[in-house]
Amino acid sequence: MQQAGQSPLLPKLNSTPQGNLHVASRRRGVYLVSVLSALALAVAACGSGSTSASSTTSGGGGSGQAVKIGVITDNTGPIAAAAQEFDNGGIIAAQEVNKDGFLGNETMQLVSKESGANPATAASDASQLASDSSITGLICCILSPVVGAVKPIAISHKLPTIIWGATDAGLAQPPYVYRTVTMPQAANAALSKQVAHQVGVKTVAYSVMTDNSGIVSQANAFKQGFDAAGVTDLGQVGTLSTQTTFTSTATSLMQKNPQAIVVVATQSVALGVIGALHLAGYKGQVVSGETVAGSGVYQAQPSITNVPFPVYFLASQPSTAAGTQFVKDYVKEFHSQPDDYAAQGFNAVYTMAVALKHAGNSPTRASVGAALGNLKSVPNTIYGTVTFSGGQLDASSSVTAVHYTAPNGDLAPWTGTPLK
Amino acid sequence: MYFLAQLVNGISTGAIYALFAVGFSIVFSTMRILNLAQGVYATYGAICTYWVLTKFNTPYWLGCILGVMAAGIVATVVDQVAFEPLRRRGDQLLGAVVASIGVWIALRDVVAIATNSTPVGFPANSTPSGRIVIGQITILETQVIGVCSAIVVITAVYLLFQKTQLGSGIRAVGYDKRSAVIAGINPRLMMAAAALVSGAVTGLAGIMLASGQTFNFSLGDGLLLQGFAAVVIGGMGDLRGAVVGGMFIGVVQTLSGAYISSSYQDAITFGLVLIMLLWRPRGLLGTKAFQRA
Numbered sequence: 001m002q003q004a005g006q007s008p009l010l011p012k013l014n015s016t017p018q019g020n021l022h023v024a025s026r027r028r029g030v031y032l033v034s035v036l037s038a039l040a041l042a043v044a045a046c047g048s049g050s051t052s053a054s055s056t057t058s059g060g061g062g063s064g065q066a067v068k069i070g071v072i073t074d075n076t077g078p079i080a081a082a083a084q085e086f087d088n089g090g091i092i093a094a095q096e097v098n099k100d101g102f103l104g105n106e107t108m109q110l111v112s113k114e115s116g117a118n119p120a121t122a123a124s125d126a127s128q129l130a131s132d133s134s135i136t137g138l139i140c141c142i143l144s145p146v147v148g149a150v151k152p153i154a155i156s157h158k159l160p161t162i163i164w165g166a167t168d169a170g171l172a173q174p175p176y177v178y179r180t181v182t183m184p185q186a187a188n189a190a191l192s193k194q195v196a197h198q199v200g201v202k203t204v205a206y207s208v209m210t211d212n213s214g215i216v217s218q219a220n221a222f223k224q225g226f227d228a229a230g231v232t233d234l235g236q237v238g239t240l241s242t243q244t245t246f247t248s249t250a251t252s253l254m255q256k257n258p259q260a261i262v263v264v265a266t267q268s269v270a271l272g273v274i275g276a277l278h279l280a281g282y283k284g285q286v287v288s289g290e291t292v293a294g295s296g297v298y299q300a301q302p303s304i305t306n307v308p309f310p311v312y313f314l315a316s317q318p319s320t321a322a323g324t325q326f327v328k329d330y331v332k333e334f335h336s337q338p339d340d341y342a343a344q345g346f347n348a349v350y351t352m353a354v355a356l357k358h359a360g361n362s363p364t365r366a367s368v369g370a371a372l373g374n375l376k377s378v379p380n381t382i383y384g385t386v387t388f389s390g391g392q393l394d395a396s397s398s399v400t401a402v403h404y405t406a407p408n409g410d411l412a413p414w415t416g417t418p419l420k
Numbered sequence: 421m422y423f424l425a426q427l428v429n430g431i432s433t434g435a436i437y438a439l440f441a442v443g444f445s446i447v448f449s450t451m452r453i454l455n456l457a458q459g460v461y462a463t464y465g466a467i468c469t470y471w472v473l474t475k476f477n478t479p480y481w482l483g484c485i486l487g488v489m490a491a492g493i494v495a496t497v498v499d500q501v502a503f504e505p506l507r508r509r510g511d512q513l514l515g516a517v518v519a520s521i522g523v524w525i526a527l528r529d530v531v532a533i534a535t536n537s538t539p540v541g542f543p544a545n546s547t548p549s550g551r552i553v554i555g556q557i558t559i560l561e562t563q564v565i566g567v568c569s570a571i572v573v574i575t576a577v578y579l580l581f582q583k584t585q586l587g588s589g590i591r592a593v594g595y596d597k598r599s600a601v602i603a604g605i606n607p608r609l610m611m612a613a614a615a616l617v618s619g620a621v622t623g624l625a626g627i628m629l630a631s632g633q634t635f636n637f638s639l640g641d642g643l644l645l646q647g648f649a650a651v652v653i654g655g656m657g658d659l660r661g662a663v664v665g666g667m668f669i670g671v672v673q674t675l676s677g678a679y680i681s682s683s684y685q686d687a688i689t690f691g692l693v694l695i696m697l698l699w700r701p702r703g704l705l706g707t708k709a710f711q712r713a
Contacts, residue, residue, distance in 0.1 A: 077532070081537050246633060268634060
């Protein structure tokens with residue numbers, strides 16, 4: 001007799017030995033899927049770590065209301081290493097702001113959401129944060145495409161936003177979107193003049209990753225600097241973000257016989273070209289951009305010693321009292337020296353705190369936006385006094401040329417040796 | 421001289437692509453799976469070699485062997501966990517592609533987490549770093565090792581598939597699984613053996629690519645694209661075609677980068693793939709019955 005609810009069209013899988021085998025196989029499949037799902041969740045949990053939506057600020061301070069600032073982190077994904085430095089720097093800034101009672105009776109609370117540097121995820125995060133009326137401001141984004149996804153949402157919700165890492169041109173858009181990124185273009189131009197002066201190069205060639213507009217813009221800044229110093233441009237060899245080997249690039253660059261080669265690319269590609277030049281026996285001066293900064297770089301590519309690159313903040317030699325305090329607090333919290341990315345994270349959160357302070361008691365999105373718009377200069381930052389123009393921070397007076405030093409890869413100020 | 425120097429670069433790059441394409445081709449010819457996780461095996465080969473070299477300070481050759489073995493084991497485990505259940509259900513085309521994408525992302529993320537997404541490199545004192553100068557042409561030791569490894573390994577794989585009982589068994593299963601079973605061949609064992617060989621060869625490609633340069637968790641992604649292009653150009657499922665396609669891609673990519681622009685080298689490579697698909701869909705050496713491994 002047919003059981004209630006059972007379709008007459010359904011085969012009775014359990015009625016034969018073969019059916020039992022199917023069921024057993026299916027159970028094994030379900031079991032396997034369950035185990036794999038649990039593993040995947042565990043891996044995802046490990047990956048997201050402390051980056052799930054959470055408040056992070058601590059350190060005492062005022063007993064009044066907490067002002068919530070949304071933060072979109074990129075602590076997983078392709079730029080996780082650098083992104084964690086941004087995040088750590090921001091956490092230290094919030095701790096200092098609260099500990100020092102910078103906002104009077106109010107405290108600053110960071111509400112973080114992880115995007116994995118994925119524009120779609122970042123847009124979703126931004127929508128959630130923007131829809132939360134208790135969120136007064138937003139800090140985000142290291143990659144320009146991610147900014148492109150988040151910016152329209154921030155503007156449509158009139159949510160004051162600070163970009164802390166993306167370097168493509170034209171991303172700042174007052175009165176809602178501001179950028180505290182210490183722009184590499186100004187630093188690159190300064191470094192190229194320094195190299196031309198100290199090393200005495202007369203000719204230069206460029207290795208430029210051409211499928212990234214931000215990188216191309218950074219390369220152009222190097223070119224302007226060397227051109228201004230009277231150095232002859234022997235031409236450019238392009239690389240791609242998808243490139244797998246760099247021996248051919250090194251051969252093409254050395255064929256031009258330049259006294260200096262400037263390598264401008266994302267970190268892995270830049271290290272690939274620098275390594276290939278070293279293996280091919282290039283003896284001239286190699287120069288690179290800020291992308292080669294980061295933990296583990298020296299260990300991965302020891303030949304990067306004596307390759308200068310610009311930074312705005314050098315933990316071993318902070319130029320201000322605020323910088324010294326930042327390094328002290330960072331080392332205490334994370335047991336390592338902050339790098340340039342951590343400094344940028346710190347400065348973004350600190351700038352937001354300055355805007356909150358200027359916005360007065362019980363700041364709103366409108367008052368914080370207005371306060372950001374009115375910022376023309378901010379004294380006593382970790383970079384010294386910084387200025388704002390068109391929503392963009394300028395800290396070019398604090399640029400320092402550094403290089404990795406053997407045997408541990410510590411960063412030290414770079415002073416070029418004149419060519420023989 | 422510049423042309424010859426770049427030709428040498430192209431051949432050495434092509435040798436690595438050929439190795440990868442051979443691994444890719446083994447899977448395609450025996451399992452009829454477009455395994456998009458194949459690039460991850462290259463990453464695992466390289467990352468395991470890196471780990472062994474840095475943690476245990478082993479000689480380079482031993483690190484390479486252990487890395488190759490690790491990649492082979494990963495490929496076999498993936499095959500048995502992700503693809504074997506699909507084969508049992510006869511769901512090999514779309515299901516396998518989707519499964520391979522899942523495996524690709526999951527295994528890739530494991531490496532990203534393990535390395536904190538930072539670039540790594542084999543220890544400088546453990547890898548060959550010498551140069552051979554012939555006239556105005558400089559050849560790196562890593563290039564010589566890469567080309568020699570490719571020649572030896574590809575020849576060995578060819579002989580394995582053509583001259584041994586195991587190779588005949590794998591080919592038989594790839595050609596007609598049911599007939600192979602009737603002939604007393606264990607198809608699951610043959611598939612696992614094919615996965616092991618494929619993963620090991622792919623892992624070697626990753627190790628050769630990583631030697632002398634930095635790499636990160638996405639090492640295999642670039643190889644996957646080039647390897648796929650090589651297989652399409654050379655002929656799906658034909659080892660000789662994979663070798664020809666890999667060398668062709670390596671040389672064309674290098675010379676187009678040197679004489680036209682590196683910015684267009686991917687466009688040129690995949691433009692050639694498109695032309696090949698239109699002109700000869702089965703590739704240069706592909707046949708109508710492309711199961712020949």
